[in-house]
Amino acid sequence: MTRNWSLRGTAAALAIAAAAFSAPAHAEGFYIGLNGGWNWAQNQKVDVGALGIAGARGTYKAKYDDGYAINGAVGYGWDNGFRTELEIGYKENQFKTALGVGGMNGRSQVWSAMANVYYDIPVSFALKPYVGGGLGVANWDAKGGVSTSPFRFNDDSTDIAWQAIAGVGYNIDPNWTLSLEYRYFETPLGSSSGPKGIRNDYSTQMALVGVRYNFGVQQQAVVQRAVAPAPAPVQAPRSYLVFFDFDRSDLTPEGANIVRTAASNAKSGNVTRIEVTGHADRSGSDAYNQRLSQRRAQTVQAELVRDGVPADQIAVFAKGESQPLVPTPDGVREPQNRRVEIVYK
Numbered sequence: 001m002t003r004n005w006s007l008r009g010t011a012a013a014l015a016i017a018a019a020a021f022s023a024p025a026h027a028e029g030f031y032i033g034l035n036g037g038w039n040w041a042q043n044q045k046v047d048v049g050a051l052g053i054a055g056a057r058g059t060y061k062a063k064y065d066d067g068y069a070i071n072g073a074v075g076y077g078w079d080n081g082f083r084t085e086l087e088i089g090y091k092e093n094q095f096k097t098a099l100g101v102g103g104m105n106g107r108s109q110v111w112s113a114m115a116n117v118y119y120d121i122p123v124s125f126a127l128k129p130y131v132g133g134g135l136g137v138a139n140w141d142a143k144g145g146v147s148t149s150p151f152r153f154n155d156d157s158t159d160i161a162w163q164a165i166a167g168v169g170y171n172i173d174p175n176w177t178l179s180l181e182y183r184y185f186e187t188p189l190g191s192s193s194g195p196k197g198i199r200n201d202y203s204t205q206m207a208l209v210g211v212r213y214n215f216g217v218q219q220q221a222v223v224q225r226a227v228a229p230a231p232a233p234v235q236a237p238r239s240y241l242v243f244f245d246f247d248r249s250d251l252t253p254e255g256a257n258i259v260r261t262a263a264s265n266a267k268s269g270n271v272t273r274i275e276v277t278g279h280a281d282r283s284g285s286d287a288y289n290q291r292l293s294q295r296r297a298q299t300v301q302a303e304l305v306r307d308g309v310p311a312d313q314i315a316v317f318a319k320g321e322s323q324p325l326v327p328t329p330d331g332v333r334e335p336q337n338r339r340v341e342i343v344y345k
Helices: 002-021 253-268 286-306
Strands: 027-041 044-047 059-064 067-078 082-098 103-120 127-146 152-171 176-186 203-214 239-243 274-278 314-318 339-344
Touching (some): 027 082, 027 176, 067 103, 067 203, 082 127, 127 176, 239 253, 253 339, 274 286, 286 314, 286 339
Antiparallel strands (some): 027 203, 059 082, 067 082, 103 127, 127 152, 176 203, 239 339, 274 339
C-alpha cells in the first residue's frame, strides 16, 4: 500500500505543480523563499506487541518533544494575488514513551516535497496576510530503541502528505518580504515499513519565520519628458504625467524630475493656476483607490511647492480608479493608470 500511495502522491504533486505553473496570467515574477521555526508533533501510536519486546503487550503513544522545521521554496507570483511554488521541507523531533518495560526514546525525521498554492490578501503594499495549502509526498524515518533492552528499531516509509497554511507577509521593499506563519502538516495514511510497530500517521503544527526574495518586481515608471522651455511664455494648457509604483504614493526619481520640470515651466511661463489630479489602477477596492489617488495628488502638490510654485495656485483632485488611462477589467494592475496629471490652466 505504501508504494501505491507514494506513486499516487508523487503524481498528484507533479500534476498540481504543472497546472499551477502553466496557469495563464500576467506574472509578477519568480521568487525564492526560506523559513524555519518550531514544530509540535502530535503523539503517535506504538504497538509494543508488534515490536516484539519481551513481556510487553498493548498500544502506547510515542510522546514527542518540541522540534524544529525548515523549508526552502521556489515559486511564482501572479498579478491576481495568487502564488504557486515547489517546496522542500525537513522536520525533526525527539520522542519518548513509557512501555511498562522501560523507556523508549529516539528521533523522528520527515523530509517532504510539496506543491503549494497561496493567496495574498491585498490589504496594503506593506502588509499582506495570506492563506494557502499544499499537497505532496513525505518520507518519515524513526530510529531509536528501548533503554532496558537491546531492542533497536529503524522504521521508514513514504506517503502522500498535505498541509494548511495561514500567515502574514511584510514587504520591506518591492523585492524583499518577511513572513510569520502557522502550518498544519499531516501524512494521513498510517502505513509502515520495517518493524510494523510504529504507524506513521504523522501530524504536526508549526510556527515559522521566513524571508522571500522576488526577482520579478521592477520599479515601473513611464516618463513623459517635457520639451525644453523656450524664451517665450509657456502656452496653456500644458500637461505632464507622473507615474507611481504599485500601491505607492511616494515619488520615484523619474517622477520627481517631471514635477521639477513642470514647476520650472510654470514659473517661467507665468502660469497662475495648476490642476493636480490623482488616479489609481483597478487593483483594490474603490474606497481604497480613492484615498490612494488623493495621497498621490497631495505628494505632487507638496513637491511643486518645494520647487517654488505657490500653494494657492495649485488645485488638487482625486479620481480613484474612475478615469483609467488604459481601460482594464476590475482587479488588474496597470502601471499607466497609477498616475498624477499636472495641467496648466
